[in-house]
Amino acid sequence: MNDSRPIRAKSGTNHEGTSAHNRRVMIDALRINGALSRADLARATRLTKQTVSNIIEELERDGLVSSQEAVRRGRGQPSTPYGLVPEGAFAIGLQIDRHVTRAVAVNLVGSVLVRDEAGLPPGGPSNGTKVVLDLVAGVRSKLAGIVQQSEKRLVGLGAAMPGPFGVAGSGDDPWMMEAWQKFPLLETLTAGTGLDVGLQNDAAAAATAERMVGAAHGLDHAVCLFVGYGIGAGLILNGELYRGTNGNAGEIGMALLFADGKSTPLEHRASLASLYQHLSVDPADPHLHAHINDLALRGDQSIHAWVEAAAVDLRWSIHLIETLFDPQTVILCGSAPEALVNKLIAAIGPLLPSIAERRGRTLPRLQPGMADPWSVALGAAAGPISRAFDPRFAAILKDSLQS
Amino acid sequence: MNDSRPIRAKSGTNHEGTSAHNRRVMIDALRINGALSRADLARATRLTKQTVSNIIEELERDGLVSSQEAVRRGRGQPSTPYGLVPEGAFAIGLQIDRHVTRAVAVNLVGSVLVRDEAGLPPGGPSNGTKVVLDLVAGVRSKLAGIVQQSEKRLVGLGAAMPGPFGVAGSGDDPWMMEAWQKFPLLETLTAGTGLDVGLQNDAAAAATAERMVGAAHGLDHAVCLFVGYGIGAGLILNGELYRGTNGNAGEIGMALLFADGKSTPLEHRASLASLYQHLSVDPADPHLHAHINDLALRGDQSIHAWVEAAAVDLRWSIHLIETLFDPQTVILCGSAPEALVNKLIAAIGPLLPSIAERRGRTLPRLQPGMADPWSVALGAAAGPISRAFDPRFAAILKDSLQS
DNA sequence: CTCATTAAGTCAAGTGTCTTGACTTATTAC
DNA sequence: GTAATAAGTCAAGACACTTGACTTAATGAG
Structure with missing residues (x-):
């Protein structure tokens, strides 16, 4: 005492x-x-x-x-x-993005069975919570309509949204979803659904998806460089997603680049946000994704210029990732239109020399990953599946045993 | 079949x-x-x-x-x-540096009981192997003279040397100890001592030391920024040293900085090697360490200029580490003279705003760690102790159980 | 065609390590 | 002086993996 x-x-x-x-x-x-x-x-x-x-x-x-x-x-x-057995377990994945929220239901092997999306009204959580909860409820009941006993086999709800979490916030940064980031989302979702809820940033979710069904399948050390509205890195280290002390590990978008005597976050130079600014388009336009894809396919000059500039920074980012994490492979993925990602990958090569360049490599240093607006929601859903079924140190310990 | x-x-x-x-x-x-x-x-x-x-x-x-x-x-x-019981176990730590090799014997709680060093002749492993093995044998027999039964309680030999390991090598870089890095050191030491041998780079060793007896004691997420002849980061993630796929994780010295239109590795700008070049002194001079310490204490102008320049890059490095690893704290350590490290720490502050800046922090964002020529050897010795006694996922698995 | 060989998989007893619940011991608070 | 409290022990029990012999079912050699 x-x-x-x-x-x-x-x-x-x-x-x-x-x-x-x-x-x-x-x-x-x-x-x-x-x-x-x-x-x-x-x-x-x-x-x-x-x-x-x-x-x-x-x-x-x-x-x-x-x-x-x-x-x-x-x-x-x-x-x-x-x-x-694919129907052995299910999970719901929820993505909260700037203007839209998406939800999916996936099974044990990561197949998407149900998907749905809804526009998010401005005003943050106070207006958006109901939309989000309704979306989840809708996906959940559609899942129940497709498979019997789905509720019994539902292991949880995974949420994903742009990071970072719990940070004081620089206030003046229009690219931060601060209201959502400060909002007690976990508690709200738990109360609103009765499910076991997890939360990751979108790069982490993308990495989780790549590990379950994508290019990182079965790998123990892989980093997903996620190019979305922002840019982040999802870290698979020792076979598990690495979250850091506060779930903010991998926020490479905030890494500073020096140029012209001033420092700029990577995110301001190579991300969809920077592309939208470069093109002077409205990020809230629902047809933007398809529009950009078209432009990229058509070889639009303005797109090309941005790709060339972004490729320089991404090349550097990949070098940095290889240098700091020594992964088996780096995966470039994103919520960017696929044609754009393909152009980026083409423009990034050849990679900078790094410690990843070694004899006896079996995997390429850089691989394309999923570039699909739904990949983050899929990764969000993969979170609970992974927590429930993948071998992890924490799962062995007494303080995490449930029944 | x-x-x-x-x-x-x-x-x-x-x-x-x-x-x-x-x-x-x-x-x-x-x-x-x-x-x-x-x-x-x-x-x-x-x-x-x-x-x-x-x-x-x-x-x-x-x-x-x-x-x-x-x-x-x-x-x-x-x-x-x-x-x-401090005498419950012992380990030998071996540091192989450019011009010198050091060995220590430590006990279970990380106290150094024996220390010895020897000059390394030029010519790499072909000339140096015997020196190294003799040094280890000497420390080992001195330990046996101090404590009874030390041989029975010797859990292994940890070696540390500058990384990276197993890399093709850029040939033209005079700061790489390529001959040693390519040499089958593990096998040679195992054969020459009969002990269980481990190998880490010197930043990893420094981190291991900080975790056993230093500022990272008891922490699960900490990164040691190690300023030595080169510069590297030792990563403590999830309570264990993170090594990456090939033991090269954390080689931040190879991260590229852009300035004046060209890219330079961090190592060329902020490391003792860069200081020696700045001062035009001979890195092989055995009194250099004390000399630099004196200069730093005396407020030498040339030192000051280097410190101010290096601090800019280190400040950036710390920001990068916080951004990518989200650690509980960053520890600045090195084989640099203590007075120099103190000057560096003073010059680095205040830190750049980052996601590490949050309400409710209990640990400082940046802490001084060991700045002692022997800390790498200590960390090398801490490796086997940690492998033998710290809780780790791998230690639970059947394929790692010995007797 | 037969039979030895090989490999998958089962059976039943054995072993190691943690758990349970009652009990003993030693101290403080009232 | 006695009840309450907490540390630590004892002995039986439960659980999950291991062991070694056995069964089943196929192939290949003679």
Whole structure:
């Protein structure tokens, strides 16, 4: 009672933690490799055949995996491969952007089953909360109409919006969605849906999506450079999304570039916001995405000029990412129109020499990722799926075991 | 046999993994909080009193913890605190630098018991290997002379040298120790000492040291900006050193700065190498360290000019680190003379506005760390200690369990 | 065609580690 | 002096992985 400073310690673990981890490892292996037999799983995970059998049996009972037709592979008893059941789990993903909000429902393997969007009225959360909650409710009930028992298998709601979170805010920056960023979104969504809610910035969501179904599938170290209205980096480190102390890791858009004696955030030079300014168009125009795509396809000169300028900064960004994170690969993705992303990738090459240039590379240094207005919502939905099923240190610890 | 593509999967775990983790959690808690009673440990780790008792008993048998005098804390039976036994384990740390090699022996709590250094002859590993092995052998036998049974409690040898590792090499860069970097140092040291050997770059080693006994003690997210002959960042992410795909994460010295229309690596502008060039002194001079310290203390004009210039770049680096890693704190350390580091810290402030500027901060954004020629060797030694005793995801997995 | 070989998968007992709940010990508060 | 409180132990129990023998089902060699 006297000198009771709080004691800091990591949580211990027990049998349940072990079991939870092993279940996740199985699911992860099936996700990465496709269907595998129990014997394959035992070899790959270093567990015994018996243990694998028990866990697979349990996963099958839970409707997460199912057996496929036996395959003969030479001598010996044929093996029975088990694969993930797509309908084994669902999650809702929600993207809150400047002028629009999007929601999707995805299944265990990351297929989008339902998608819907709505315009966001000006005025921030006070006007937008209802729109957002209605959108989520709509997607949720459509999902329930498509698949039976979806509610029982709904692992959570993932939200994504531009970062950074919880920062004092520079006030004068018209590109910050400060009202939403300050708003207790997590609490509101939890109260409004009754679901387990998570929140990431949009670059992190894009990275989560790439890891589940895209170019980072099965990789342990990958960075997604996300070009959207702003620009950010989603970090997959040691096989998990890295969030930093306050969920703001990877906010590369705020990195400062020096030119002409003054410093400018990367975001002001290479992002859709900078493109819109360059083109003097209205960011709120709902047809803007298609319009820009058209311009890019047509080889518009103004677009070209912006691409060339942005490519210089992106080339530098990729070099910086390689230098600081030493990833297996860098993935360029965005909510930008696909034609624009393609032009950017073409303009970025060749990359600057870096420590990523080494003999024996198997992956390209830079890969294209998803460039789809829905990829952030997909990534948002991938968050809860990943939290529930991917192997993670935190999932082993006693203080995170649920039932 | 037919389509046997390798199956990728994470390793499963079992009872031993659980037990190993819980042991590590106890040791970690005692390291962070000092001596704790079993009841304290049970509450902090969420394990039961009984489990804690068993583990503590085992750790005591192994000579890693010992009981202290009972303390009365109000009503109830007095508690018996247990603390780490410094002599419970030892490790050797080895630093290989441009002109010198240093070795230290440290104990479980990071106290340096033996230190020794030797000049490195030119010619790289072919001439230097024997010097290095002799130095390690000398420190090892001196340790054996000071403490009994030290060999049995020696958990490994940690080596540190400037990175990057395994890179093609730009050939024309006189600041790269390419011969050593290409040399199979790990294998040579393993063969030459029979110990478990680890290798990190010097910034990573500095971070490891700061985490064990310095400003990053007990922190889960901290970045050490290391100013030495080169400049690098040691990354503590999620409570562990982050190495990246090839052990090259954090090589911020290679980040490119644009000025006057051309790009320059940070390392060429803010590092001891740049200072030596600025002062036109011989980097191989053994008295250089003391000399520079003197100059700094005396307020030398040439030093001052370099400090002012370097501070601009370091301020930018710190902003970049905060932006990309979102750490709890940034620690400035180095093998630079302490007076110089102090001048740098003074010149760096005030920091640039960043996402690290938030209400409710408890730690300063920038803290001074160790500035001691021996800190890299200490960090190198801290590597094996950390690998052996700190809670880590990898330590739970079956494929890393030894006996 | 037969049978040894190979490999997948099951069975049942065994083991290790954490958990549970009652109990003992030691101190303070009233 | 006694009740309350907290640390720590004891012994049985539960859980999840392991072990080794066994069953099943295919191939390949003679």
